[in-house]
Amino acid sequence: MKKIIILALGLCAATAANAQDVRLGVKAGLNLPNIIRIDGNDNVTSTKVNPGFNAGVTLDIPLTTGIAFTPEVLFASKGYKGETIAGEFTQTTYFIDVPILASFKIAGSGLNIVAGPQVSFLTSTKNKLETGLGTIESQYNEDSDKFKKSLLGGVVGLRYDINDRFDIHGRYALDFQKNNENGTERTPEFRNQVFSVGVGVKF
Numbered sequence: 384m385k386k387i388i389i390l391a392l393g394l395c396a397a398t399a400a401n402a403q404d405v406r407l408g409v410k411a412g413l414n415l416p417n418i419i420r421i422d423g424n425d426n427v428t429s430t431k432v433n434p435g436f437n438a439g440v441t442l443d444i445p446l447t448t449g450i451a452f453t454p455e456v457l458f459a460s461k462g463y464k465g466e467t468i469a470g471e472f473t474q475t476t477y478f479i480d481v482p483i484l485a486s487f488k489i490a491g492s493g494l495n496i497v498a499g500p501q502v503s504f505l506t507s508t509k510n511k512l513e514t515g516l517g518t519i520e521s522q523y524n525e526d527s528d529k530f531k532k533s534l535l536g537g538v539v540g541l542r543y544d545i546n547d548r549f550d551i552h553g554r555y556a557l558d559f560q561k562n563n564e565n566g567t568e569r570t571p572e573f574r575n576q577v578f579s580v581g582v583g584v585k586f
Contacts, residue, residue: 404445411438412552412581416461418573421561427465427571433473435460437480437579449488453497456481461575470514476530476575479504482538482556493544501556503534503575534558534575542583550583 414435420427439457446452462475484499508530512519540554558574 406443406585408441408583408585410441410581410583412579414577414579416577418463421572426467430463430465433462433464451486453484453486473511475509477506495542497542498539501536501538505532530563534560548585553580
């Protein structure tokens, strides 16, 4: 995973260094993740948003008038909160997200439609169960076999360019693959979904 990320960053840097109109940027924002359940695990009776964050670097590579290639590399937190018969269960997952996006500018405005595939690399998972008797916490690193290490998904959203440097944006991301093969007693099979809002700066 780390080699893939380093390679992606190196390719982005090389592209930026050899293209006159390419612009490097940074972005950060609020994640509002939840899950789409796949199995019938009755232990988790309902789920809700587990607020998190995202931050990373972006590239803006113009292709033609109004269309640009806009890949990103982000560190992002996802997960969900769920009600169980034992208490409130919270799962927080940390990913390196690599959205491979295209942006389409709406003529005569600063509004852009963004869309494209995304590859997400799991780095760690934290579980917390709060019961009437106390709190139980556990953590799994990227070497754990309980969860898939990489997931393919998609992203769609809007970006508004305030001026030549600053933008605000909102998007929806959905994993096309489920988190693991069979689920566990506490963790159902699911796909991640994330609504996010944020700000970006181009240099």
